Amino acid sequence: MKILAVSDLHGKYQKLLNYLKKNHVDLVILAGDITNFGPAELGEEILNEISSFGAPVLTIPGNCDPAGIYGKIDNSNAINIHGRSVVIKNIGICGFGGSNPTPFNTPLEFEEFQIYDEAKKAMEEIKDQKVTFFVTHAPPQGTKADLIPSGDHVGSEAIRQVIEEFQPSLNICGHIHEARATDEIGNTKVVNPGELSQGFACLINVEDSDEDDTKVNTQIISL
Known part of the structure; x- marks a missing residue:
């Protein structure tokens, strides 16, 4: 299964559209x-454009x-996984958006206990899947x-705690633009693909083997 993961569009996503026109995922x-502080309606428009390629x-x-982005995501053709989970082709995927508190008083910030409680509930729903993805905006501390x-x-300390407790196969995060990197927490691979607004993304290949094992390979790319 070929997956393209991106973060930090900030309203600039033409490179993603160009990639999806030329490449199957x-x-x-x-x-x-x-978006870059809204408007919420723009978020719905962006999500519908990205969804138009079929994946x-x-x-x-x-x-x-x-804050109004929640309803616009739900109204769009995309699937909102903030505090929710889905299973796609035996991959359990859940998410938590926004961030832990910042010095900048941005619109969607949560206290660490809120992040922990809600993210833990979502992870509980997928913990028995063979492969699990934990999608967060804030990276683990x-x-x-x-x-x-x-x-x-x-x-976020809470996101790190959830990862340590559940050991998902992969944590996809963003938020810290300059921290484009891959790391590990125990058996969990952590990937911050960098800003999509600057053309960065992560390709993920999930490969089933003959044994009771599934490989999750990641590569940070420039679109």
């Missing part, structure tokens, strides 16, 4: 910041999306995916 995952589109909002130039780690 089985699934598109958007890890938040669909299912799963999405969560980011901290720079307005203390990884290459949440490292800012000052050397500080600014990711």
Whole structure:
């Protein structure tokens, strides 16, 4: 199964449309910041354009999306996985959007206990699947995916805790633009593909083997 994961569109997504015109993927995952502080209606328009290529589109909002984005996602042709889960071809996928508190008072920020409680509920729904994806806008704390130039780690402690407890196959995140990277927490691979608005994405291939094993391969690419 070929999956394209992106984050941090900030309203700029033409490179993604161009890629989808030329390349087949089985699934598109958007890890938040669909718009750049709105409007919410633009989020619905963007999601419908991306969905028009035929592959299912799963999405969560980011901290720079307005609160009204929830209804617009639900009205669009994309599937909202914020605090929810789905199973596609034996892959359990759940998500949590927005971010832990920032110094910038952005529209969708949550306290760590809120993130933990809601993300844990969603992970519980898919924990028995052979392959599990945890899609978050904020990266887990203390990884290459949440490292800012000052050397500080600014990711979510709650997201890290959920990953440590459930060990999903893959955590797809974003939020920290300069922290485009791949890392690991135990058996979980963590990928921050970087800004889609700058043309970055992650290709994910899920390969079933003859044994009781499924390989999840990731590659950060420039579209």
